Amino acid sequence: MIRTTLKVAAGALAALVTLAGCGGSPIKVGAAxxxxxxxxxxxxxxxxxxxxxREFRADPAAGQMRARFEASGQQIVVDSRSPARTALAQLLDFRVADRVAARYGAQPAPAEVELVSRQLGGPRTLTSLTLAIGLPARYQDDLLHSLAVQNTLLTRLGAVPVPRTPADETQTRQAARRANEIYRQARTGLDIQINPRYGQWRSDEGLSPVTTALSRPGVVPVTGPVVPDLG
Structure with missing residues (x-):
């Protein structure tokens, strides 16, 4: 799984995504x-x-973006060895974001969506970011909506967009912890079943490896959509 670390700085959030499903019901035939x-x-x-x-190979900026993230220690894919697991985790994350928006009052207004788009560098950068995290470009609107949901939720929970004081940092961390719990509840509330070939669902930890679960260090304030630090 990928453990994520949220930071709210320079008007943008930084987080890494993780998502999957659990439960005891058998998976339907032919379903991932x-x-x-x-x-x-x-x-x-x-x-x-x-x-x-195909699209990733044709977009040098996406490859450069992923390489830059990896060089800086930012893990922006769920499983670098498995594009299918990475894509599945992202697709499921969009469903969780929809639930968070609907159930927890985090539906972003158009202006909030536009703000996140500008913070990420606009549509062209968003296209490359979508490819960098392991999805084709047609999912960039879904990614943007998921990011805006997280941004809206954190703002409404009291996160400070640009923390400048220890009090701001504390307030933002508290908001992140509350947001993390909301995402956990949303993941638990969805009836998600995973084909064992792609791993297992753990409501707190996300998509576990197919074999042995690997623990990675770090705080996990929000397990939501990807917002790498583009600075």
Missing amino acids: ATVGDERITTSSLGQVVDDWQ
Whole structure:
């Protein structure tokens, strides 16, 4: 799994995503995952990966972005060895973000979505970011919405966009902890089942490895959408 660290600085959030599913019900035949009655098929997931690989190779900026993140220690993919696991985690994360928005009063206004887009550098940067995290460009609006949901939630919980004092830092960390609990509740509340070939669902830890669970150091204030530090 990827453990994430949130920081609110220079008007942007920095976090790394993790997501997956658990439960005892058997997975439906041909499904990579199910979310309630919705099925993400292995064939559709395979198409997502094929499209991503083709588009990623054609976008040098996306490759440079991923390399820069990795060099700085930012892990922006769930499993660098498995594009399918990475894509599946992101797709499930969009469902969780939708639940957070609907259930916890974090539906972003258009102006809040536009703010996040500007903070990330605009549509072109967002396209490369979507490819860098392991999804084809057609998912950039979904990614932007997920990021805006997290940003809106944190703001409404009292996070300070640009912490300048120890009190600001404390307030932001408290907001992040509350947001993390809300994301955990949202993940738990969704009926998500994962095909064992892609791992297991753990509501607190996210998508666990297919074999042995690996622990990684770090605080996990918010397990939500990806917002790498682009600075």
